[in-house]
Amino acid sequence: MITFLRLMLQGAYRNFVRIVLKADRATSLEIRNKVLTLSVPAWETVLDEMCIGCGGCAKVCPTQAITMVKLEKPVEIAEGYMREQVPRIDLTKCIFCLNCHDFCPIYSVFGEAAPIHARDVGSPKLTLREILKKPIRAPPEKIEELKKLIPPETVEFLRGGKK
Amino acid sequence: MGLKATARKNAIHAMLIYAVGCNGCDIEVLNALLSPRYDLEQYRVLLTWNPREADVLIVTGCVPWQMAEPLKKLYEMVPEPKAVVAVGSCAINGNVFKNMVGEIGINEEIAGPVENIIPVDVKVPGCAPRPEDIIAGAVKGVPKLMEAP
Amino acid sequence: MTERSKDVVVEKELSFGPVHPALIEPFRIRLFVNDEIVEDCELTINIPHRGVERLLEGLPVERALLITERVCGICSNVHAWNSVRVVESGLNIKVPDRANYIRVLINEVQRIASHLIFFGHAFEVLGHETFSMRSFLLREVFMDLMAYIGGNRVMPSVPVIGGIRPRADLTESLKRVILERVDDFEKKYLEFVERVVADPLVMSRLTGVGLMSKDEAIKYHATGPTGRASGWDYDVRRMMYEYKPFDFNVVVLPEGDNKARVVARALEVIESLKIIRQVVKNLPEGPIVNRDWVPGKMDFTTMYFETFRGELMHSYSLDSQGLIRGYKIRTPTPTNLAAMENVCIGDHVTDAVLTIASCDPCMTCCNRVEVIDSGKTRIMSEIEIVRKYGWRR
Amino acid sequence: MDPVLFIAGLILSSIVATIIAIFYSLVLPGIERKLQARVQQRIGPPVLTPGWWAVLKFWYKGKAEPIAQMPLFYKSLIWLGIAVVLLLFLFSTPYWWVVLGWGSVLGIAGFLKLEEVLYVLMGSQSQSILTTPMPMNDLVKGAKVKGVLREFVEQHSAERALKMMAVGSLPLYIALLVPFVAARSGMISDVIRAQNPVYFNSSWLSLPLPSNPVILTVPGFLAAVVYFVGYLMLLNEKPFSILKAKVDVIEGGVLEYASKLRAGYYLMRNLLLFALSSIFVTLFIGIPFDPFMPLCFILNMILSLILPIAMAILVAFSPILTFRQIYPATVGLSALGVLALILSVSL
Ligand code: SF4
Ligand code: SF4
Ligand code: SF4
Ligand code: SF4
Ligand code: SF4
Ligand code: SF4
């Protein structure tokens, strides 16, 4: 009974403050601003700086949601290797199966931090250069499989063949 | 902006129809509606469960064949003007249930996506979409309501 | 409840759903009532059938968890985890300790989120909008944590075969965030629970309604908090090696009414918080994924798991190419369903809906019937039956 | 008074009162919602949205025929309801006090009862898609009980409305009697005379304040509390919203009203909300809603916010009660009302 009374008085006071002073309001004003200015950011689906432009993700996508967009200025990401294209995902076609994420060579071959994640989760702890330095650690059949999906020179490059 | 458009802009009743996905999207929609953090009501969108009262139908899920008929009926019940917001990858393209079939070829259980059954005005992609996407999507349906005769 | 008698005389039937504010999920409730008192209840749950088990037939096992995760958006992690546990046990894949710890962490985070959905739903059914909103607000903490760890609020996709997705690895700063949020949550949560339990109006609706005895719980196999609130001390987590390193209590309450079902979940949240703290404190160093395995032939393997609503079973075999054969899922709700149908008998209509909600239903299941077709028994899906025998209304 | 002048005044006062009541009552739900939103730690809708804009929007919505047994009858119930509430309100304004004795406890109680009957009629008419007629193959499964009447949830709501009519609103009627007993008369004019004697001979610009409002006496206060709970019951607000409990009967009989009819329903409900609050101020505080005395009716309107605000806060903190709790609650409240009634004889 005492607890009940204490809670009731406490609650009455708190809610009075809430009503009069808008105290401890939980509504996120940040989201409110974004919505009212029509600027909810789109999902960040591809981390352009990390991608090596192999085009594997576009090939594995079951719904053809990924198109490879040619870069205006190719970037040299490692000695002798140019990134010429980056993937773009059409989210209305995407089924969020994460095939692309898992098949992206930088993730699926090394099992390290994923540079691309269909759900805006890529914040790799390694730089691309470091990732590229590591030798490949996958069974040969897997590499054969990969060769079907991404250009063979890329696989060679990832294996450390082309330094 | 006439009185009609102003009135339509200032009071929007939204109804959630959960046409079977995985519970993920409908709970996110409820989150947007019920959680004080997102609070859809501040954008003048009020929750209703009555199709007779609704302006915006928020449909989630991939619509199995058993749900197709009820969905169509409910859509017919809503008086004009109305807008349909398809939330989630399930509602837009059937998600894995329609597109990642193993050996059966076509999954006959799914009559969806929602577009196959009722016209869709706004698509909110994601699995599951973030509540702020859902709110932005629901708000995007408003111009259609305002412009309707 | 009163025992379902053989020949009750019933005045009328009230049926509602599949679209209804109290259900949210599409299923049909048919209540047979005399005046306000429920005499019999039937739940039709076939609507959400998406044929998940058949979809999985013949898929490579690595891809399976992306579908199993979508069996359910409340306990996505549970389905993903249990489906990889099956191969892990069938093919003897050793999972690194660090991965196990993080799997437990995300599972307990999701358990709390799920129990808070339950409060949100139960209070909504009670008609108590404010408490419902408070539950949803408290839940945000864990949705945020899920987004930090897995990248998505609903589908964190943490487990992969042999470990966890690299994305979900815990960094030191994330650990600190988790502890801070959890401490802050605990304070607010305890206040909230104290407030709810002291509320005379809410308690007058919950106490003594929807009684389920221990025998009934066992008879209908009501697992999870539903059964434990009836005094049935059964929790699969105690038998799982993943949970061995952690110290937690299994909440068992003897009353078996709606109040007990609410309180049981409220107390389980506190136990889950305990586990989360232990994970963060004792997290071992080491690899997070073991990739030394090749998919290959595997016999039927069955794994049980304690989800947030009860016992979950996943079972399948692999053929020599590592493709899935004969996937089978039994989720907790179908077994709890029989209990739900029974416990609401003898109560008022409004209480009956509450009782069903207090068992925490979620019906995205697979559904099939056995048909004796010219002497042969075979399994048909509902769509085949309707094609063959027509749709009767 | 000259009959022609009187009738002109009657008509004019009715028009003014109606317009003010409609405009003002549509602000109340917004205030209510905003308060609840504050309690629920959120921003909530703008004040005009749930009332004003919603009604206008529904008014502009396309035509939708309700599914009902007798659609025409079902539709007319809404306009009937608005008329009943308006008359109920007008009878509590001074010009009507003398007309045929309607400005009395009988006029108010009678029209309130009529209002309650409407819910029963609406419920028995409405046949919404959300229940039995939903295209579902659930009858394929054999329930243990077969061949029973399949009832619409709205019909179930009608049965509940009937029960609420029988027991639920009793406290309100008992509480309503207290000011009349205290004034030893059945007429509203006598109630005001007992509480606010200056009112009858003050000019149109003055503000007559009550000298001995009944709410400040012990029985009056008890009755006011009982009146408040009865008010919740009559408005079907939580915790007594069993006949439109979202969890089973959804909105009950009003489920099928769409577009203009729904605008009408909102209007009816909000008018009732205001009428009951205004009657409360008239009877318990002694400040009538006199359309020809601006200060007087403004004070009445301000004071009549008390009940909706109290209601908003109570609603935010209460679950729906079932008949298991409503029966004892009404018995207790009626007893309290009777106590107030007995005490008020001594006033
Ligand atoms: S997640 Fe989307 S983009 Fe990636 S493979 Fe799947 S469908 Fe394609
Ligand atoms: S698979 Fe990965 S590296 Fe290759 S194009 Fe796609 S995102 Fe870039
Ligand atoms: S889109 Fe994803 S989260 Fe939404 S219902 Fe479908 S599977 Fe669930
Ligand atoms: S056996 Fe039944 S549930 Fe399983 S896939 Fe086939 S039809 Fe679906
Ligand atoms: S019962 Fe099934 S759907 Fe419900 S929470 Fe558990 S696993 Fe998820
Ligand atoms: S395997 Fe068969 S007998 Fe055993 S519990 Fe399941 S349905 Fe019953």
Ligand code: SF4
């Ligand atoms: S019973 Fe419900 S929660 Fe469990 S798997 Fe099925 S749909 Fe999901």
Ligand code: SF4
């Ligand atoms: S009884 Fe079995 S087949 Fe039927 S819905 Fe439940 S789990 Fe699925």
